[in-house]
Amino acid sequence: MSETLEQTRTRANGVGAAALRKEDDRLLRGDGRFTDDVDPAHALHMAIGRCPFPHARILEIDVSAAAELEGVQQILVGAEVAQRTEPISVLRPVPGAPQLPYYALAGEVCVYEGQPVVSVVATSRAVAEDAIELIDIDYDPLPHVSDVLEALADDAPVLHPLQLSSNLLATNPQGNGDPDAVMAAAHIVVSDRFRINRVTGLPMEPRAIVAHWRPGARELTAHVSTQVPHLVRMQLAESLRLDEGDVRVITSDVGGGFGLKLGVYPEDVLACLHAIDLRRPVKWTEDRLEHFRATTHAREAVHDFAIGADADGRITAMTNTYTTDLGGQNSPFGSAQLSSIVFTGPYRVDDGFVQRRVALTNKTPVGAYRGYGQPEVNFARELLMDRLARRLGIDPLELRMRNMLAQEDLPWRNPAGALYDSGDYRLALQMVADAVDYDALRAAGRERPDGRRVGIGLTSFVERTGYASAKFLANRGSRYGAHESVTLRANRSGGIDLFTGVSSMGQSSETAFAQICSQVHGIAFDAIRVHAGDTGATPLNTGAFASRTLIAAAGAVSAAATELRDKTLRIAAHRLELDDVDGLEVDGDAVVVQGDPSRRIPLAELHMAAIIGQGIPVDEHPGLEATAHFEPEHAAYAFGSAAAVVAVDPETGDFEIERFVLVHDCGTMVNPTLVDGQVRGALAQGFGAALSEELRYDADTGQLVNGSMLDYFVPTAADLPPIELHHTEVPSPFTTFGVRGVGEIGTIPPGAAIANAVCDALADFDVQISRLPVTPELVWRELQQARNRSETP
Amino acid sequence: MKPAPLQYVRPASVAEAVDALEEHGGMARVLAGGQSLVPMLGMRLMRPSALVDINDLGAELGKIDGRGEETVIGALVRYSALETSPVIAERLPLLQEVVRHIGDRQVRNRGTIGGAVAQSDPTGEMPLVCLTLGARVVARSVRGERTIPIEEFFEGSYANALEPEELLVGLRFPLAPVHCRFFERGRKHNDFALLSIAVAGSPDADGRWSGVRIGLGGVNDTPVLAEAAAARLEGRTWDTATIAEAAELALEAADPPDDVRASAEYRNHLLPIQLRRVLTDLAGAEPWKT
Structure with a gap:
């Protein structure tokens, strides 16, 4: 239930305050650190050769001229990648869908324009790009299908014939009551087919990775621009056949995510593979032309929506069968899944049926994008609501x-x-x-x-x-939980270091987390330092997507801050020779005795005492650190x-x-x-x-x-x-x-x-x-x- | 980082620049403001053997000069200079108005009039207004200088009468009519035009118009003059019927493309409507600047 107790006290930069963003100082000074700002002196640079056709068989790849170009260090093609890596895993599977192996480089057949076919690493990006142009690839273009409904026609070319007999990946029906019968009996039915456009999210910062392998240490360090560093770590380990302990993902500032940076992309696997082979850092930053073809698109769908109502306009039934376009491959999050869950909107509808069909087309894979199905279905339903109103007067x-x-x-x-x-x-x-x-x-x-x-x-x-809970997610095969986690660690300056796996992509999580921590703990907002996105330093979490960060993280920050505060107060009581913590509170930079401002102990002193284990109660362990996990029940x-x-x-x-x-x-x-x-x-x-x-x-x-x-x-x-x-x-x-x-x-x-x-x-x-x-x-x-x-x- | 390999030349004079163009036998491109060229190099849509960077030639190519009835603008004059020049405000107000429809502040601080005309974008504002105002293009090569009437300059989409070894050094504008209007419609703010219209002319004391010129952008593979429409308006007072007739006649100059901005059909639908509105506005209005 809602935990409103902690809110009773108003704090300067606590919950509800219009605190200035912690992120802004560095960002407005041009001092942000984005992945492309990571620039090791001895880095090599990767460029990707991409299929120019929507559907084509690769007959032959001749890399000989490129291999001779001065500065070229390594060239990879699909066959080698298939041998040495596992396909990119799906994080949020489509219920009932077979696995469609998605290797970092295309094997025999490309299924979308822009699909990676070869990768080159060279001493500069320019040389790598020149080498790509020297690679001679003989393609046999195959019949293609672009339209989401045509893709489901009997005569459509099938994209993945080994796994599927058609381009229908899965059908997911949900519903309640007897909508067909109610609809048939309705006084009025309005219905139509609604076409939703394919769009993309265009973050200012495109995708980027800098990968570095230290063979002696068996440590792969990957700086990646992502919304989910801990999930990328898991996926990279899986695809590269490494232990997760060998992989560290570091995400500092992210210049916009919007759902497009959820999980591993082919280029991430390739950069790591090259870095492992070459034992030098390998860097790749997506350019905007690549972004339009190689980063997931979104939204495209066709909705067949119907609303039945009585003569007074009271809705009796709603049905919605829709087809989402997945593109050529199943990306880690796939096409939108939330149209179904909110298809009836804020209206009372007892009899309803919704069915999602997922279709493959020869286009760039579709992934999550801000809204993830909700703008799409809202468009269909709300246009019909107005038509219903007009028809009924x-x-x-x-x-x-x-x-x-x-x-x-x-x-x-x-x-x-x-x-x-x-x-x-x-x-x-x-x-x-x-x-x-x-x-x-x-x-x-x-x-x-x-x-x-x-x-x-x-x-x-x-x-x-x-x-809705990890149990809900597990039933749908998701490979991540519903929780968030946070570690709070007191430091010797009297501040708190807050560690979170939630990377900072413009959503202001650093600021919001610090406000909650300040609210619950009592420490000044400015004394909280947020460290985000390094899997080597932060507790395992889920990530920043689905409008879920604060829903889960508020509970985690709150629990950890409570634990840290309580121990701080116990140590303060001990040092003030009080029997218990009653009447003590943290106020900004010190623990104070309520009503007696002269009796206060600076947090710096208490933190030092706890960290070195001197002057603390005999039954307390040294250290002042708390990690908490929180999962909302719904x-x-x-x-x-x-x-x-x-x-x-x-x-x-x-x-x-x-x-x-x-x-x-x-x-x-x-x-x-x-x-x-x-x-x-x-x-x-x-x-x-x-x-x-x-x-x-x-x-x-x-x-x-x-x-x-x-x-x-x-x-x-x-x-x-x-x-x-x-x-x-x-x-x-x-x-x-x-x-x-x-x-x-x-x-x-x-x-x-x-x-x-x-x-x-x-x-x-x-x-x-x-x-x-x-x-x-x-x-x-x-x-x-x-x-x-x-x-x- | 992204362009295909090329040589970079930075001449210290126009003479050196045309020498460099000659030396590369037409395979070099001139770098002025770079607002169109640099992205195309980055996308490798253009692969010149060399870039001849004329940005050091401001003394020769960077001036705005009013000489009698003629206004001469050097090729390297940047949009932002046109925007703030009192000479342009007084002599070529249409040019100044149009600059505000080009790109954003950063583009206007770098982009040049010579670059825009040499680029010959069929939707570009500068080519359109130069055409409407009857400018002449001055080009130089090692063989000397020549002047090309703007009506003969544009030869197709991004194509013009310049020889590959020629450098566009400036534009010469005749005295402009005091009455002018500009209209532009794109898919977003300061986007490439799906339709643009520039009109200039002078009414006498009886309201009869002379020197009427109507330029259209985005409706053909070059900016075009709507000559039949202008002829219908020349020497007359503009009543509603005359304006409507002229607006329909403008379609004779249009052969619009079908592209992501708009269909040909829609452009053809818009052209007479918007021209009618522009002419109606102009007929009932004060001069541009009073």
Whole structure:
């Protein structure tokens, strides 16, 4: 249950304070240390030769000319890698799916454009790149399939014929009640097929690794830009056939993860293999062209969604069968798995069925990306909610309110088995409506004097943050737990060193952890030093993804801080010759006697006493260090509602998002500034995917058409609409302090809110949108189609 | 780090620069601001045998000069210099307005007018405005200097009338009409244009327009003049019907591409609408700067 006791005391930079980020000093001074900043003097550099075709058989590889180039140290090809390594392991398997061996270099057949085929290590990256160009590879291009539904057709080329008879990797149905019968009996059914665009996360820092092998010590040290250093350590050991004890992964600053840096990639295995062979550090930093083809993509899916309702608009059934695109290989996290769990959203639905189908296509493998299925399914469901409202002549706000779970309905289990913990969903929606002055906007009508039409689009959602227990994960074959861990170690300066396996990728975990530690322990925020991401120094943990870090880590930091504080107070009581610790507390840099400020012992003195074991109670061991693990008993469900006010030019399809209001709840806010930053960052990626980003493949060649920053329309700050944020703060009963995850929520509402607003603005034309991204050209096309429909009754 | 092997030459004078271009027999590329060239080198989409870096030639190529009716701009004049130049503000206000649509601050601090025109991007702002304002391109080689009318300069997507051994040294602009407008639509802020329009002309006291020029970007493999549209507007007052006719006539100059930014069909749909709006705005408006 929620541990709110520790919060009763307000601390300067404790829980709830807008503490300044610990990370910022070094980052703003340009003093961050990213993987590419690791620059051993005797390092060698790796370049990768990649398959230019979406599907091809490798007939012959001739490396002779490259091998003669001055500076080239080693060249690896697929056959050797297959002999010497194990395939890259999947961390989050698709239930019911066979293993698809994924070696670091392609063997006989390449299944996506950009798949590594050869690797070269040379004295410089330039020489390595020159060598790649000298390698002569004879490919036999094979028939390919790009479209996720065409991949499942009978005549589609099968990507992995040894393991599968088709490109369907697995089907995962979930549900409750009798949705088919209820749907058949419904007064009204709205349904459609929704196409979600393929996008990528584009961290500022691309992937990177510096690998170093010391044969005498049997120690592989790999500096890797990753969200999960401890999982990368496990995977590297497995693929390289080393003991985990031989491998140390160090992750310092990470320039953005977003789900793309979850687990090992082929290049990581290759750099280590070269480093072991050459006994010199080997470095590889991904360039942006590689990033677009070799780092996981996300989101692409086709959702067939249906909602049944009675004449009053009360939802009676929901069904959603969808196909996610996995790309050519199963990456460590694979395609999105959370569309199923939240498919019914914040609405009361008793009869529901959802089915996920995972399809292989000849495209870059798909992995996790901020939101992991939740923006996708939200788009489908929320567009249908508006269509249902329109068909029934009920206002979309009223329709949502009628169906939304009330605060007293929670906790509540949805048809996919998700346990919604707590929250006031209706309040969030009402706050959104009030913020945009919904009734007044409605009354003002849709037409503007300048010819534009204005519309309001709403969306409401729940978001799973964190994981429902290790048991849940184990049932799904996951190779990581639901816990987080932390080690706190007192130091002789009177400070605390906080060790965490959670790497620092912009999510501000250093700051948040220190705030919690300060809150519980009493030590000053500034006296806490966070050491993150080195597997040689930090306790085994899971990592930073799935909006799960704080949900689990708050409990771990809290438990460790409690243990450390209690021992500190016992030593202080001993030295003050008190019978017990009653009336003692840590206050900033000292233990003080409440009510008698003259009686205080500096923490530096107490820490030294504990560390050298002098002047401590006879029954205490020396040392002042605590490690704690915490696993929440359930996931926490964040929630919210959003509204977009959009003015559309019906002549051109251009539209302007005049307002975007989001009301959300992430439970107790550890730091409101960090919450706003997370929400705004995720919104920016949400707007990108909703409005402009789309990885497009040529229909004939199957090749990526827009794999560079030139043609991939990621928004800049100048492209974002004005954003208004409001919060509710209902503590989750399942987590320490009542926190919920917050990192991904912003990706969810933009697509649905904007599309609903555009359709609302153009309601007189009966425009329907069923795909992303929503571009001016798409709006114009849908207008044309709507006009054609109305002309041909 | 990423370019294919190449030689680097840094001449101290234009004479040395054209010598170097001659020496490499057309296989060298000129490095000015590098805002297009350097990424293409990095992607190995371009593999010149040498780079001739003209950044030391500011004394010869870095000046903005108003001479009588003509304005001469050296090839190495950077966008940010155009943006803040009082001479440009007074003489070529359209050029100054357009600069604000180019890239970001960093790009404008490095990118040059000569580089942009030599790059001949069919969606580029500089080629479009130079075309609309009727500039002449001055090119030099070891064989001497020649002047190329801008209407004969652009020959295709990223292709132009410069010989491979020639260095673009500057642009000469005639007196510009006081009335002008610029419109651009991209997929994101200061993106490559999927459609851009530049219009210039002068109305007399009776509201009859002369010297009308309409330049279009993003709708063909080079920036193009909408000559039929301009002819429809020349010597007349612009009422709604005239403007609508001219806007439709502009399609004669368009043969737009289908690409990730927009379909040809959509560009053709947008062109007359946006041109109509630009012309309507111009017809009812004050001069650019008053």
